[in-house]
Structure formats: structure tokens, C-alpha cells
Amino acid sequence: MATLTQMLAQPKPNRLRYPDRRSVYWLDQLPPEKTGSTTTTELTPRWSELCRSKKFYAQVTISPVWEVSEWALKAVPSNRLCSLAQPRAPAVGWQPDRLLLAPLNRVAQTAVATSRICQLAQPKRRLVLEGSGPKSKPVPMTHIPCKASAHIELLASPKSDHPKFEGERSVCRPVSRAALNYVASPRLHELSSPKERKALFEGYDPYIVSRAARSASPSPRIQQLCLPLPRKCSSN
Numbered sequence: 001m002a003t004l005t006q007m008l009a010q011p012k013p014n015r016l017r018y019p020d021r022r023s024v025y026w027l028d029q030l031p032p033e034k035t036g037s038t039t040t041t042e043l044t045p046r047w048s049e050l051c052r053s054k055k056f057y058a059q060v061t062i063s064p065v066w067e068v069s070e071w072a073l074k075a076v077p078s079n080r081l082c083s084l085a086q087p088r089a090p091a092v093g094w095q096p097d098r099l100l101l102a103p104l105n106r107v108a109q110t111a112v113a114t115s116r117i118c119q120l121a122q123p124k125r126r127l128v129l130e131g132s133g134p135k136s137k138p139v140p141m142t143h144i145p146c147k148a149s150a151h152i153e154l155l156a157s158p159k160s161d162h163p164k165f166e167g168e169r170s171v172c173r174p175v176s177r178a179a180l181n182y183v184a185s186p187r188l189h190e191l192s193s194p195k196e197r198k199a200l201f202e203g204y205d206p207y208i209v210s211r212a213a214r215s216a217s218p219s220p221r222i223q224q225l226c227l228p229l230p231r232k233c234s235s236n
Contacts, residue, residue, distance in 0.1 A: 043051070
């Protein structure tokens with residue numbers, strides 16, 4: 001059996017000895033020349049099977065009467081099946097629904113309504129609109145005079161203005177003489193001028209060290225962090 005070294009030492013086969021390579025695969029021989037004008041395609045058995053139309057099965061109507069097997073006729077239910085077959089009992093305290101038209105006793109049939117019950121039995125008086133449209137005014141069907149309480153009269157009265165309310169300011173207000181003769185200072189001119197925008201990194205020198213960085217002194221904590229770790233220091 002050849003070793004891996006001997007196998008790798010063998011020269012690679014020359015794949016370019018066939019000049020007319022008409023396929024993407026390497027062939028042992030040249031493909032036959034075409035004589036016809038069209039290409040004939042041969043269907044595989046799987047393609048022929050997929051080309052066939054699907055078979056539609058008619059729906060079989062199942063009879064509603066099922067045949068009971070002999071074993072089911074001779075079956076004996078267990079105690080568990082008998083307990084599950086029993087209907088569920090109603091909850092404790094359940095009462096059946098009352099009848100929609102309960103019979104009235106003689107006392108209720110011969111009762112005489114009081115004046116208060118007759119007053120409560122009257123329908124509510126609703127407002128009726130005269131005509132239709134945004135200018136229609138509600139007109140009560142019956143006007144019942146009633147005396148409003150002091151609290152309702154207090155809430156119905158409109159709120160008065162504050163004693164120090166001076167009214168709305170005029171749109172055209174006079175400008176004072178000091179504002180007309182005012183001269184802006186150089187600082188105001190500087191603030192009113194638009195801010196100059198520079199391009200990114202324009203005029204930026206990364207090698208410039210500030211004066212504060214030159215005169216800075218490290219803290220003891222920074223000096224401690226600058227030292228190498230003791231476990232990385234060699235004893236030699």
C-alpha cells in the first residue's frame with residue numbers, strides 16, 4: 001500500500017490534453033458533434049411521474065349509523081366509567097330560575113298606589129327642540145318653578161376680574177427714546193455675528209502639547225499604576 005508521501009509525490013494528471021472542452025466537467029473523451037438543429041430532451045422516470053395530473057378522489061359519504069362491534073356489545077363498564085357517566089350535580093345552594101310571569105297574590109292585585117308611587121311612575125319631562133338647526137332653542141314641555149339654593153346661585157354667577165387686572169396691552173406699543181438712541185456695544189456685535197464653522201480637523205495639530213499638560217505633576221495613584229506588576233518583575 002502506497003504511503004501518503006508516495007501518493008503526494010505522484011505528478012498531477014494533465015487536464016488540458018482535450019482542447020475542445022464543451023462541458024463544465026472534465027471528460028475522458030470528446031463529446032459527439034451535433035447534427036440536428038434542436039436539442040432532444042429525454043425525461044427521466046421521476047419527471048414523467050411529476051408531469052401526470054393528480055387524481056381527485058370522490059368524497060365517500062359515511063353513514064350516520066355506525067355498526068357496533070360484538071366486543072362492544074359484550075363489554076362491561078367499570079366502576080370508574082359508571083361514576084363518570086353520572087350527570088354532574090348542581091352546586092350547593094343553587095335554586096332554579098324564577099318564572100318570567102310569576103303569579104300575583106290577591107293582596108298585590110287589590111293594592112292601592114299612594115300619591116308618591118304615582119309621582120314616581122310618571123315619565124321624566126324632556127326638552128323639545130323647536131325646529132332644526134344650530135339656532136334651535138330648547139323649550140320645556142312643562143315649567144315647574146323651583147327656588148335655587150344659595151350655592152347654585154353662587155356657582156351660576158360669572159367670575160369677576162382681579163382688582164389689579166389692567167386689561168390687554170395694545171398691539172402697537174410706543175418705543176422709548178432710550179431704546180431708539182441706544183448704540184450696541186462691541187460685545188453685542190460679537191454675539192450677534194454668526195458662528196464660524198470650520199471643517200473637520202481644520203487647523204488641528206495632534207502633536208501640540210498644551211501648557212497645562214507640560215506643567216502637570218502625576219498623583220501618587222498614577223505613579224502606582226505606572227509601575228509594572230510585581231509578579232512580572234524578575235528577581236535577577
